[in-house]
Structure formats: structure tokens, C-alpha cells
Amino acid sequence: MKSKIPTHPLNKSFSKFEGQERNIIIADFDDRSKIFDRQYPHRHTYYEIFLLQDSTGVHHIDFEVYPFSGPVIFLTAPEQVHQLIREKGGHGFAIQFEDDFFDNDNGTDSKLYSYFLFDHFKNHPVIPLTVAEWDKLKTLVDMSLQEYKNNVSGTSSLISAYVKIILMEILRIRKQHFQEQEIQTDIQHQHLLDFKRLLNEQYTTHHEVQDYAEQLRITPRKLNSLVKEFLDKSASQVIKERLLLEAKRLLAINKLNTKEIGYELGFEDPAYFSRFFKQGTGITAAEFKKSLEKTD
The missing domain is CATH 1.10.10.60 (Homeodomain-like)
Incomplete structure (x- = not known):
């Protein structure tokens, strides 16, 4: 075990747009091996949405063990200690963003996603997906990824909008899977x-x-x-x-x-x-x- 659990910041060196560093990173991968980087317990300074299409293994998140198989979503928040161990790899996506995403004029309900999707209270950090749910999310992520690779006026706002829609869709899926009450702003x-x-x-x-x-x-x-x-x-x-x-x-x-x-x-x-x-x-x-x- 490491003498101290490493904390990794968001790597903003991938690219820039509109003269500013991105505070959102979107990436896709097709890794059929078992090995990812960071094969040890670690934490982030940022939020991460991780989608895997066809993979099996266990995800250790804050000292709880979450087995998974098939299409799945992982949700991790800043400071959560986690380690992903895969028995086999697969195709997937990663979306990473910092806390200021929830404050950058993304709507009055943005904090709902921070505190209800990424929380420590009624946490469901691993959400299984049906094929139809995966297909819908993949379409949304593909669109956001295409925009992410652009470097034109309005890219920043469009990427934020796509990520918010993805969060809304994940929240809808989570409520259906775990029979949760509708979130209101009352x-x-x-x-x-x-x-x-x-x-x-x-x-x-x-x-x-x-x-x-x-x-x-x-x-x-x-x-x-x-x-x-x-x-x-x-x-x-x-x-x-x-x-x-x-x-x-x-x-x-x-x-x-x-x-x-x-x-x-x-x-x-x-x-x-x-x-x-x-x-x-x-x-x-x-x-x-x-x-x-x-x-x-």
C-alpha cells in the first residue's frame, strides 16, 4: 500500500479552446486489456463519469466493493478513494470536470446533480445499463465528443450543455433502477x-x-x-x-x-x-x- 493515497488533478494539457483551458475533458477508448493506468487506490480533484460498454470486474469506491458486468456507469466525486480492477476490457468513455462546472451558469438546478448524483449520502456510484440505455448515452457522448474536438466559437457552451444533458439522463436512469423519488426544487x-x-x-x-x-x-x-x-x-x-x-x-x-x-x-x-x-x-x-x- 502506498504511504499516501495519491490525489490527481484534472489534466488540462490535452487542448484549449476559445483561448482558455478546458475545465471539461471528454475521451473515448477501446482497451481490450485488463490494465488501466492508476492500478492503485487514488483520488481526484475533479468529478468523473466513466462508461464501459462490455467489461467485467470490481470497482472499489470509498472502501465498498462494487462488482460489475456489461454496460455500466461509474460516478466518482472529488476526494473519493477508488480503484478500478477489470477482468476484461472494452469500449468506453470518460468525462471529467471540475467543481466549477456546477457554478458556471449551467442553470439553477445544476447543484442538484452535484449533490444527488455525486454524493456521500444515498450513493449509487455504479449503475448498470440496459442495451437501450447504453445506446442512448453513447449517442449523447458521441455528439459531445465531436464538439469537444472542435475549436470554434461556442464550443465551450455546447460542451457544457451536452454534459448537463448526459447528467440528466444518468439521473433518470438511476431513479428508474433504484426506484427513487423525483427530485424537485421545492x-x-x-x-x-x-x-x-x-x-x-x-x-x-x-x-x-x-x-x-x-x-x-x-x-x-x-x-x-x-x-x-x-x-x-x-x-x-x-x-x-x-x-x-x-x-x-x-x-x-x-x-x-x-x-x-x-x-x-x-x-x-x-x-x-x-x-x-x-x-x-x-x-x-x-x-x-x-x-x-x-x-x-
């Missing part, structure tokens, strides 16, 4: 969106439901009810899961000891953090770190 969904944003920003300093309810100007009971309705778990459980996920990531870095990680996550008492981790995972922090070394 006040309840806005509260949920704000709770997710606040938690990602403040999980090291705020561990209680009350902390977030006060900022949302709703009661803890209302927040719990809202989270239960849409995520099928309590707000307290969501907070704990976010802390445990980050604890696992920090343990995987293999640089900080358990006491230091506890302090990093806002636990003043190391013993309490150790109990918290074991209650949440069933094993101690030391045992978790050893389990990662065995999978190296």
Missing part, C-alpha cells in the same frame, strides 16, 4: 440540499443534528423527518456515516495515528473516537488499517 429538497452542503463543509466541527437544524432554521425533528423521507435514514446516522467515511480515508492515507485522526474530525477525547469508530464499523481503527494493507 423547499423540502432545498433544505436537504443545504443540509448536505453544510455537512460536507462542517462535519469536523458540528456533530449534532441540532447544529444543522439551527442553521436551516427548522427543528431537529423536522430535519430528521426530511432526511428519513428522502434518504431512508436519520439525520444523526447521516452525520455519523460522513464522519466514519472521512475517518477511513484518513486511516488509508497512513500518515496520521488514530489520536490525530480523532482530533482532525473534531473528537477531543481519543477514547471516544475509538469507541465511535468501532461502534460504526464493527472493528477498531487499527484493524481497519491492517485490512487495507492486506488488500495491497
